[in-house]
Amino acid sequence: MAKPENEITWRDLEVGIVVNEPGNASVYCTGDWRSQRPVYATERCIKCGTCYIYCPDMAIKILRDGYIEHDLYYCKGCGICAQECPTGAITMVEEEE
Amino acid sequence: MATRVGMEVSIAAAEAVKQANADIIAAYPITPQTHIVEHLSELVNDGELDAEFIPVESEHSAMSVCAGSSAAGARTFTCTSSQGLILMSEIVYAVASLRLPMLMILANRSLNSPLSIWNDHSDVMSVRDCGWIQVFMENGQEVYDHVFIGFRVAEDRNVIIPFMMNIDGFMLTHVIEPIGLLEQEVVDRYLPPFQPLYRLHPNNPVTMGAFGPPILFTEAKKAQDEAFNKTMPHIIKAWQEFGDLTGRYYHPIETYRTDEAKIVIITQGSLGETASIGIDMMREEKEPVGLVKIRLWRPFPFAELREAVKEAELVVVMDRAISYGGPGGPLAGEVRSALYPQESRPRVANFIIGLGGRDVAPEDFVQMVQQAKAQPGEWYEIYGVRE
Numbered sequence A: 001m002a003k004p005e006n007e008i009t010w011r012d013l014e015v016g017i018v019v020n021e022p023g024n025a026s027v028y029c030t031g032d033w034r035s036q037r038p039v040y041a042t043e044r045c046i047k048c049g050t051c052y053i054y055c056p057d058m059a060i061k062i063l064r065d066g067y068i069e070h071d072l073y074y075c076k077g078c079g080i081c082a083q084e085c086p087t088g089a090i091t092m093v094e095e096e097e
Numbered sequence B: 001m002a003t004r005v006g007m008e009v010s011i012a013a014a015e016a017v018k019q020a021n022a023d024i025i026a027a028y029p030i031t032p033q034t035h036i037v038e039h040l041s042e043l044v045n046d047g048e049l050d051a052e053f054i055p056v057e058s059e060h061s062a063m064s065v066c067a068g069s070s071a072a073g074a075r076t077f078t079c080t081s082s083q084g085l086i087l088m089s090e091i092v093y094a095v096a097s098l099r100l101p102m103l104m105i106l107a108n109r110s111l112n113s114p115l116s117i118w119n120d121h122s123d124v125m126s127v128r129d130c131g132w133i134q135v136f137m138e139n140g141q142e143v144y145d146h147v148f149i150g151f152r153v154a155e156d157r158n159v160i161i162p163f164m165m166n167i168d169g170f171m172l173t174h175v176i177e178p179i180g181l182l183e184q185e186v187v188d189r190y191l192p193p194f195q196p197l198y199r200l201h202p203n204n205p206v207t208m209g210a211f212g213p214p215i216l217f218t219e220a221k222k223a224q225d226e227a228f229n230k231t232m233p234h235i236i237k238a239w240q241e242f243g244d245l246t247g248r249y250y251h252p253i254e255t256y257r258t259d260e261a262k263i264v265i266i267t268q269g270s271l272g273e274t275a276s277i278g279i280d281m282m283r284e285e286k287e288p289v290g291l292v293k294i295r296l297w298r299p300f301p302f303a304e305l306r307e308a309v310k311e312a313e314l315v316v317v318m319d320r321a322i323s324y325g326g327p328g329g330p331l332a333g334e335v336r337s338a339l340y341p342q343e344s345r346p347r348v349a350n351f352i353i354g355l356g357g358r359d360v361a362p363e364d365f366v367q368m369v370q371q372a373k374a375q376p377g378e379w380y381e382i383y384g385v386r387e
């Protein structure tokens, strides 16, 4: 979007609020919603990829060496990856910590 | 040129949808709308209309199919009644905000409970604020003509808003009337092919129906409201051009014998024809009564209404739905709002009549006018109830 959201007037909006710039949801920082953050312990990870499959926001990247990385720009902090990880390599901590 | 044929109004409506060359029809059968969709499904099956007829499993799905169909750029028609409208209402609101043009005929029927298949206006009043253009039809000719007018207005690049035709269940849907049919060539001249502003197409992807966070939602609603408030001149233009082609002119409201009328009755829909007979009876007795028929319900013709009743001292509004705990019927509420800014305004009496298929005869209008004259103040009353 050309303008920041808080400067968009009603006249700037397309008919029916159509978004004619496909895929622009990727700029939306869903990480803002998070109240808990996943913390990853590489030494416990067995590179099974379960967390990657379960993350509803595709906020987990599998690195070239098979370990993983959380993308905190998108991670909403739902805790599913921590719940599903078979080795307890992911734990959730309060955002303030 | 044009031929006049005796035809059931539902069949005439379906024939008009055929002549309008609709691409997609999605509907679920419900009394008293059935004859319209049955006939359309026959027309498609027999190859007389090159369209997809999608027999969905519910009205919620019917309107959802219509949303997708219009978004893909197809000329879209659906038809329902009563409980069907209520079931689809979630999507009825959505397609208006998404600015997806389509035509819906609502064969007006009361809402449960008690269960009633008969006619009143409680179904449409439940979606009064859904953001569709809404008209009330008085007779079969208006129904046939407004299929073309409705598609034309809805798809107009200056409008792009869905269009709803209210036709009284049974009172209109099931009666046989002489209908002046249009030559296909006239229809084609009046109604150009649908050219959507945006369409869902893989070559040019867009997102429709994205979410609106608090920082944008109010702007989105303002844009919708502004667009709706600009529709009136385009609706009037569509009526004017239809009249120029066919000789049948329509207006936001119609008046009957309102010259020097001190008392004006206001109706919507097929009741207007009955009321006009009542007016003739009263005029014979030198009662200065006239009739105003509201054809355009949304956007509401405030200025035209004020003009039509400017000589009246008493306005008697006929509603066919109740607004529980409200000011009376929904139409009376609108009439009072229209008159309120005026320095001197007529008194408004409001009757709620014809609920759930209860007959209203010309003599009833005479009696209601007598009662409205005799009973001072602003009030509403459900008429004809056994005490």
Ligand code: SF4
Binding pocket: A038, A054, A055, A056, A057, A058, A059, A060, A070, A071, A074, A075, A076, A077, A078, A079, A080, A081, A082
């Ligand atoms: S906490 Fe939820 S959103 Fe964040 S990475 Fe784990 S599964 Fe994905």
Ligand code: SF4
Binding pocket: A044, A045, A046, A047, A048, A049, A050, A051, A052, A068, A084, A085, A086, A087, A088, A089, A090
């Ligand atoms: S689920 Fe646990 S063990 Fe498996 S890849 Fe993810 S962090 Fe590693």
